[in-house]
Amino acid sequence: MRFENSGSPENPATKNATAVEVCDLSHRYRVGDRTVTAIDGVNLLVDDGEFVAVVGPSGCGKTTLLRAVAGLLTPSSGRVRVLGKTSRSARQDRALGLVTQDPGLLPWLNVAANVQLTLDITGRGADADKRVSELLERVGIGQFAAYVPGQLSGGMRQRVALARALAHRPRLLLMDEPFGALDELSREEMRLELLRVWEDERTSVVFVTHSIREAVLLADRVVVMNGRPGRVTAEVTIDLERPRSALLEDKPHYQELVSRVRNLLFAEPVPSNASGQVALGD
Numbered sequence: 001m002r003f004e005n006s007g008s009p010e011n012p013a014t015k016n017a018t019a020v021e022v023c024d025l026s027h028r029y030r031v032g033d034r035t036v037t038a039i040d041g042v043n044l045l046v047d048d049g050e051f052v053a054v055v056g057p058s059g060c061g062k063t064t065l066l067r068a069v070a071g072l073l074t075p076s077s078g079r080v081r082v083l084g085k086t087s088r089s090a091r092q093d094r095a096l097g098l099v100t101q102d103p104g105l106l107p108w109l110n111v112a113a114n115v116q117l118t119l120d121i122t123g124r125g126a127d128a129d130k131r132v133s134e135l136l137e138r139v140g141i142g143q144f145a146a147y148v149p150g151q152l153s154g155g156m157r158q159r160v161a162l163a164r165a166l167a168h169r170p171r172l173l174l175m176d177e178p179f180g181a182l183d184e185l186s187r188e189e190m191r192l193e194l195l196r197v198w199e200d201e202r203t204s205v206v207f208v209t210h211s212i213r214e215a216v217l218l219a220d221r222v223v224v225m226n227g228r229p230g231r232v233t234a235e236v237t238i239d240l241e242r243p244r245s246a247l248l249e250d251k252p253h254y255q256e257l258v259s260r261v262r263n264l265l266f267a268e269p270v271p272s273n274a275s276g277q278v279a280l281g282d
């Protein structure tokens, strides 16, 4: 599915740029006197407005890839372009939103202030109050604006984190197992909430998960990573109609796509040191 990017100012240089372009990306971490190669030769293209899910077993380099796209680490080699710029410059332009497993809210600020903070920093404060209350409604916590994070459940905190990441209308949303710490019911609710928000905001998304079902429910395309060091080994176009709902999970085609992704994930030989980390999906 492709969308016109309607939210950003008209800028012919960037308007229809590819959201993410990763070419031959490798990254090695230094651990004491040795190095660990986390990813090796990863390629990934994400179109403007596209929702791409990245699935793969623990340790295959999903977080490393996402951090490189977010400009939070400098890769050992290869090239990353985000919205036609370096990822660092896209980050400086506030074109990125990031949600991780840890909501990372400031405990002394209430919900509205936590979300507002992003807007204050970017100096887009004029309509800030309206934008914040709209977003809190949209992620289903409108009535909790005055609560502090300690008074919220894990699912509610993650809703605040999502609202905060969207507040400055990023053109690219990067999500690293954002629902990984939630119980199954909250997780299902959040998936549907994210779908609804995405239909409205039409942001490009890279969504990292180890849940095959989640990836197929949400994405336009599922990218499969595997191995140590991690590589992209396959991808599957998810040709399910939108808008999507939980009812989709009963449809034979959804189940076929889930099986296809699962088979691709397990097509790779599992390295001996990865035993116990192959429990994928839910």
Ligand SMILES: Nc1ncnc2c1ncn2[C@@H]1O[C@H](COP(=O)(O)OP(=O)(O)O)[C@@H](O)[C@H]1O
Residues within 6 Å of the ligand: 029, 030, 031, 036, 037, 038, 056, 057, 058, 059, 060, 061, 062, 063, 064, 065
């Ligand atoms: N900061 C770090 N220092 C050293 N090694 C790391 C660091 N972060 C990740 N790694 C290693 O890089 C590999 C990929 O990790 P990661 O990107 O977190 O994978 P995933 O998100 O798929 O679980 C793993 O072997 C992990 O141990």
Ligand SMILES: [Mg+2]
Residues within 6 Å of the ligand: 062, 063, 064, 176
């Ligand atoms: Mg990770």
